[in-house]
Amino acid sequence: MGYLLFLYSCITWAQTLPKVDFIALNATVLPNFEKKDVNGHCHFVFKVNAPTDTIRIDAKAMRFSGILINGKAVEYKNNGKELLLYTGFKKGKNQLDFDYYAQPKQALYYIGTAQNYQIWTQGQGRYTSHWLPSFDDVNEKLTFSISVTTLENEEATRTSLTAISNGELVQKETFRAIQAGKIYTTWNYQMKKPMASYLVMLAIGEFVFQTHHSATGIPLERYIQPKDATKMDYTYMHSDRIFDFLEKEIGVKYPWKIYRQVPVRDFLYAGMENTTSTIFDQDFVVDSIANNDRNYVNVNAHELAHHWFGDLITAKSGKHHWLQEGFATYYALLAEKEIFGDDYFYQQLYSYANRIKVAAKSDTIPVMNEKASSLSFYQKGALALHYLRDQIGKRAFDKTVKAYLKHYQYTNVETADFLAFVRKYADFDTETFQKTWLESAAYPEKEINACLQKSAFIQELIALQKDRSKPLRDKLDQFRQLLQSQKFWPLKSEVIYQLKNEPFEESEPLYRLALQQGDIKVVKTVSELLTKVPASFQAEYEQLLSVASYEVRANAFLNLLHSFPEEKERYFEIVKDWQGANDKEVRILVLTAYLNAMPETAPLYSIYKNELIGYTGPDYESVTRIPAFQNALTSFPEDVQLLKNLVNATHHPKWQMVKYGRDMIRKYVKTEKYRILFNQILPDLSPEEQAELKRLMQS
Incomplete structure (x- = not known):
């Protein structure tokens, strides 16, 4: 356990001290995007409380050099999972130094291309020990100070890289390597309180940020990619209020010196509560319209609450x-x-x-x-x-x-x-x-x-749901009053649900009333359930194409297109500039609908085809790539670039992307035509991609 635990154990309760108590780690790390590796140096401070023959540090598939304990070289063993130390330490306080090298297979991820990349970590359930010698046991807490060195990309016109870790940024220094002529920046972050290793984080990429302050004076840093700068306020909506509320509601002052949040591409989960520095998924970066479809509020509050429940106190085991x-x-x-x-x-x-x-x-x-x-x-x-x-x-x-x-x-x-x-x-x-x-x-x-x-x-909602079997004529007045009321939207959406199988001529006045009231959640329910649009309702339904919700707009476009195919050119003109949220779902829907409905001679056909295939490439996130693949492979399964992108998908950090790529390749190579196509693209692939494709073709 960490040093503060040692103090508390003396003061508040009798507890057996561990034989070896790690107190602190000062680490310098230099991740390299091109090589997908990391070099580093570790300086551990630990205390030996009782005789022991071995000191263990978790370190997956690493190489070590220059190992010193208290300034002297010592023998060690590297079993591929742990660094084992047998000599050189003494009872009481000790210091351990060494250099290390790792090429992590998980926990540290390299996303994007050399011109636009991010590097980020996910330690919970993945083990920080894949990229930083540390402790997989959550009961071993210590203070971490991480210095991150980044190499600037001088060839690309870009915003300088920002490196983020846990704790306060105490120093930032930029320097040029004399021999290589390359520009490096070192970011020195320091923690003053102990935490478990799975909460150590890195996030490197192009970011801009704002700083607010809580009611109690805590700096609140909010990061975002430069291209999304206009989405800052909508993404972080209610953030100040959430922080102040939780601090007051929990009744214990926020236990750290700073709090920052950073969205990253293709994150493995919705968010992760790394101490002082939450990482969350880029999908929660929204504009004013996407904010009505999904928002970051719940994830925001959840990860912040973890800074008390998980970071300040940590469960001893998975059982708890x-x-x-x-x-x-x-x-x-x-x-x-x-x-x-x-x-x-x-x-x-x-x-x-x-x-x-x-x-x-x-x-x-x-x-x-x-x-x-x-x-x-x-x-x-x-x-x-x-x-x-x-x-x-x-x-x-x-x-x-x-x-x-x-x-x-x-x-x-x-x-x-x-x-x-x-x-x-x-x-x-x-x-x-x-x-x-x-x-x-x-x-x-x-x-x-x-x-x-x-x-x-809830009582009213349950009562309303129990009336689903009643004839509509017996509920008309009740439904009309509900739709015109100020009551919470699920009651009104339940009304729309109960209209689904009713004759439209009987329910049409209620649909009109629902749209007139303009509650986006209720309007969304209409767009989901009323999929066959009657001609008498076409004009009113077309208003949904401009509602402040990408989901409503997409539903309405598809429903109108299918209901009135003779007017497809007019609808395609209306939606031609639609982009939607960051996931490009709406854009992919528009492209696919056009390619399916229009002949190959149509003016935009080849442009839209290339754009759709482009979204399957490594410049885009998995939430964009997978639906783009699903649609493009249906129409253009023999496209060479599409097949190259499919192989590239098998080396993605998200298992869903990897599984999709592998499954589709296995499916296609069963046919001789596709085996020939995949063999033709082999020379154009990276060595790793070549090896994976050959393996899949042989499986």
Whole structure:
């Protein structure tokens, strides 16, 4: 454990000290995009508390040199997974220095091309020890100071690279290597409090940023790619409010000196709560229109909440993972409640409950199990906390959480630690709670229903859903009043759902009313369910083509195109400049629709074909490439560039992209025609791509 744990163990409780206690790591790292490798130097400070014959540091597939303990060269063993040290250390404080080299297969990712690349990390579940000698055991906490050196690309006209890591930026220095004439910049980041190794991060790329400050003075840095600078405000909407709310609601001051957020391309998850420096997926970078389809608010709040639940205190093992994900999910939902209101809050709880109820029919693994599903760790864990808060009251719950965090700060915890504080501040049967919510995979229907029934909105929604079998004529007045009311949109969307199979001549006035009211969520429901547009409703439906939602626009365009094919040229003229959100989904839809509906002699056919195939290339993210592949391969499966891009996809960091590429190649090479085509492109591929293609052709 880290040094602060040693202090706390002396002060607050009796705990056996580890034989070896790592206190700090100062590391210098130089990732190289072209070679996809990293060179570095590590300076560890550790304390030997009791005799031991071996000191172990996790290090996957690394090479080492210059290993010194307390300034003297020592023997070591490198077994490919760990660096093992046998001599040179003494009881008490020691210092360890060495250089290392790694070519990581995971945890450190190189995205894009040499002219426009990003480098970023994902340590949780991937192990930081693939790129930085560290500790896979989450119970080994230490302070990290990382110096990142970047090499500027002098050939391209570009914004200078920015390197981001954990903690405060204490120094930035740019220098030119005398012999090579290359320009390097070193960014020195320092942490002052201990954390687990999986929370160490790097993010390198072209970024601009803004700095805000919380109500308590914490610097809040928000990064974005230069091309997305105009999307900064929409992407980070409500961020200040989320930070101030969580700090107040949790009752413990934000435990670090700075907080920054950075979106990266092709990130493996929605977000990751690296201490002081959250990474999140580029998909959440939105403009004013895309903001109505999806937003970063929940992920934003979730990753920030982890800075208390996961970073400040960390679960001792996977069995207690809900202490991180359940808490982060619940506090994120409380932050959304602050922003979007009580009805939204209960709608989300209702959604969680329905998903858990369905999953419980086949999922036999309870929350307190390291193999539990994400649904159990996150949503069921959050519902358990809501039930607990509902039972003991907000005041007792807040006192419990505050005391629990303060007592175990910078250390590791398990479920019993939290429940002990519940018993301290409330007369509550934690044993039954643990058995019902955490140790049983059954759906606690009685307890959940009792919580949900406290919402008048949920009561009304359930009552409305029970009326689905009633004749429309018996519900017309009720539906009309609902659609004209100020009630929360799911009630109105339920009305639209119940119109789906009704004769249009009877439901048309209600559809018109729904569109007139202009609630984007309700209008989206109309665009999803009313797919065959009657001629009498064409003019009103065409208004959806200009609604402030890319999803609504896309649905409306396809529905109109299919309903009125004779007017396809007019519709293609309307949508010819559509781009949509960052994922290019809308643009791909427009291109594909045109290529499917128009002859090859059409004016834009060859232009649109090349554009669609271009989106399958490495300059674009997987969320763009996969749908582009799916559409392009249907129409142009023999295109040489398309096949090259398909092979390139097999070396992508996202498993979904890799799987898609491999599956499609395996499918095509079963046919002799495609085996010939793939053999023809072999000389144009990189050595790694050649090896992978040959392997797939032989499998």
